[in-house]
Amino acid sequence: MTSDVGSRIGEESIYAEEQRAEQVEIQEKLLCSWLAQTHGSVFTVWLGSTPIVVLSGFQAVKEALVSNSEQFSGRPLTPFFRDLFGEKGVICSNGHTWRQQRRFCLTTLRELGLGKQMLERQLQREAAELAKVFHQEQGRPFDPQVPIVQSTTRVIGALVCGHHFLSEEPIFLEVIQAINLGLAFVSTAWRRLYDLFPWALRYISGPHQKIFKYHEAVRSFIRHEIIRHKLRTPETSKDFINCYLSQITKTMDDPVSTFNEENMIQVVIDLFLGGTDTTATTLHWALLYMVHHRAIQERVQQELDEVLGTAQTICYEDRERLPYTRAVLHEVQRLSSVVAVGAVRQCVTSTWMRGFYMPKGTIILPNLASVLYDPECWETPHQFNPGHFLDKDGNFVANEAFLPFSAGHRMCPGEQLARMELFLMFATLLRTFRFQLPEGSQDLRLEYVFGGTLQPQPQKICAVPRLASLRPEEE
Template sequence: MFPWALRHLPGPHQEIFRYQKAVRGFICQEIIRNKLRAPEAPKNFISCYLAQITKAMDDPVSTFNEENLIQVVIDLFLGGIDTTATTLHWALIYMVQYRAVQEEVQQELDAVLGAAQAICYKDRERLPYTHAVLHEVQRLSSVVAVGAVRQCMTSTCVCGYPVPKGTIILPNLASVLYDPECWETPRQFNPRHFLDKDGNFMPNKAFLPFSAGHRMCPGDQLARMELFLMFATLLKTFRFQLPEGSPGLRLEYIFGGTLQPQPQEICAVPRLSSTCPGTREEGL
């Protein structure tokens, strides 16, 4: 009833407020850095938003201001941290479970990128198998099985069923991601779900990990970029395997806000270990 009182009460929740203050401080520094840059075409989200603030200065009903900018950046940062990290956890687990898939991804990365150190998002167009594997990770792990709660604002009809105004709606994303009418092997890890007969990347309309429509995840493009860049960089740099004596992987998920994998150890072996003496396995 009195959420403002939480800031004045002792307890572990105070740590959240400290983190929030640190994040706001970082964002404010980035805003100042963008303001001090020489005038030029906007190159990032903050500079674009600052340009909109300037354009809307004479609009009395404009919502473009620095406080809203801070909140939007916080939403973009925090909204995808858990889901992005969890998806990458599942990706590494699947790469250990399906060694042949891991090797094929690394062969494609080596053949297309060679010794190039940096991977850019545009490279996904030249890496159809890597792109397909990451999509299959997102599909099968279904990190957010149920989408965000929505409310129907007007009475409507969906597939012949009446949906009255005010109805609370929970989109079941997993029902689409595992639909046997949309996927050849819905309960199996199969990157071919996203490849045509010639090995080219092929999108699927039933791929909805970010939900759909006007109320889908606003950070989906950011998440796609983060996932591809981190996944491709990890697979290009390391070979992932179980440590010696491991009883095997546990693929059962932990149900919570997201579907988390079980805690377990995986070794990241530098792929240049055979030519670079002194390298060692790193536990994840």
């Protein structure tokens, strides 16, 4: 870092504390609130010899990700991610490769039906299937995490591969295991050790080797899917792999094309990583919050009953007639803040921001949780309050500080898919079931499990069927 940042923010090294057991202390660490209170909205944390500039609060994050989106569009690669993913795909690539792959992803996802009836019908079927799984528990206590994760993974699998995976398929379970292990590993000491001593850890046994093993298994699965697609008539189905194969053919003679099978494999992995765990974790939190806030759950169900009546299927456009349900779901995303502080960025050109000089190569950490909890933007930032998204007349209102999908050039390309999926699944489940604690249970455990995302503690709840006419049919 140059002296501008060093002198104005302070030359002292601020080292992160060890993770604490108490929930309040974990939140304090994740949000860096105590550092922001002491050092302001822009400060430096030193990880070993590497300075990380942390941005806290809506104004600072907005200035970086929106006003200076191009300047902060880089992605720094540590040795672990470079060895695992390479500089391919969307998440871990930069420059020309990143621009081509991201643009193609956005265009293709739109073509495959984001916001259109084709994808909506698929999501409606998946929501109904999830409700059917819940109904099989017959109101008994169960942990909803596994069926929710399987449901969101099937959505991405169908979008990418063009066919519906069965929950008991070995490769389907292996993909889920790879995602879960990979995301959990990111926050461990082993990953930090790998980044410090990659030349040694590459040859030493440990949990990192299991990550590489699962990653290769997923790559083999995707290669098999590519072969299957090549053997089929292109018109048989239209999915992401088909579209990518077509793009490879179209750009064969382009000397600067980055469309090849290695990039395709990594883009597919990126879609699974970005489109399964975050959505599943958010939906899981939504159900727990509804158990914890019974009055809010009942008000959502009252609105669903009054607006939808006896209609069997919920449509995405129904959200416009369900302002309270929509506000509750937004508040779930805000308060759960499942991505914690967000992904790091890197300056691709030298720039000034909020009076500080950021030289090219500066690593930036936009603290998204600090935006979602910013007291200048939210009336009760640490309380579950759907009123954050409602006006005095009960109409839904957006808030520009609502950034669960990040912002700017690196914002989540699957945002629209996630919004549709969350709304249709949440509304379907709340309309079909009353969620409550098992008999004899005192209260929920709302402490985070700190992994790749902030996940709920494993615990059981009950899904009690509400309306007989809307219950999933028994097989």
